[in-house]
Amino acid sequence: MMSRVKKGLVAGLAATVVVFVLEGINQFAGPWFTPSFPAIVASMIGMDGNVAVGWIAHFLMGTVVLGPLFGILCPRLPTDTQATKGIAFSVGAFVIMMTGVFLFGGPSTFAGDAGFGVVAWLLITNVVFGIVLGLVYGELVTREKKAAKLMSAGGIPAH
Template sequence: MSSSSIHIKQGLIAGFWATVVLSMIMVMKAMMGLMPNMNPIADIVHVFDMFTGMQAGMMVGWLGHFFIGTVAWGILYSLLVNKLPGGGLMKGLIFGAIAWMAMMVIFMPLAGQGFFGMKEGIMAMMATLMLHMVYGAVLGLVYAKLTAHR
């Protein structure tokens, strides 16, 4: 197995665990009734429905959420990690901010939430930033741990 494919595998593993932690926080947030209007899983379903003309359920939203967090961001992180400054935590936080920016300028408008999700207000924008910082921190720390022996 080549070095780059090993790093991609580690990016996938780190992306998965970061997505698990992020998902647990999202579920707890929903159970506590915090920011009830903000539902990124429903937004994924909305975008899927819009592009396919189908009516998908929440399972598609969760699968999309895990695909984005594990596969898309995990692979992209493994490809960019050596270009990011700092140690594992800092690299992850920077990447989390990049992922958040992509969500704000690409995904949120597609989901009908407006540029930077402003349809939901400033608190939703800040909450998604914090969630992406947690995601990035876990991603960076897990990836650093998995690659430390190399």
């Protein structure tokens, strides 16, 4: 039996990988939206131009912080489906993140060409993160319930 925190960790890893792919496409095939989120994170940490640090911090936040936090908060979120719970959670995380960017980021974070497009891109990637987070977490919960039901009936789970 997996705890809610472990399920959240697994779901956070899956959601972070999906967002990594989106950010990677933006950064290497585009870039359509600059600066990328890893570049913004690196700037907030005080390491302008060191995008690798931004990628590492991005990975840790999505997997180690947001995933388990979602696992803890999921039963208390106000919606009915796992995907909408993930969206509600990730939009809340987006609001907190943008507050941090505006408070602690440099004054030029969204200057010039970077503006509404970057904020919209960050919101879209957070919503995608939330959908994947919720669906993976929900699948893990469903599997566990099915296995428990099978065990209580005297059966043995196949996996």
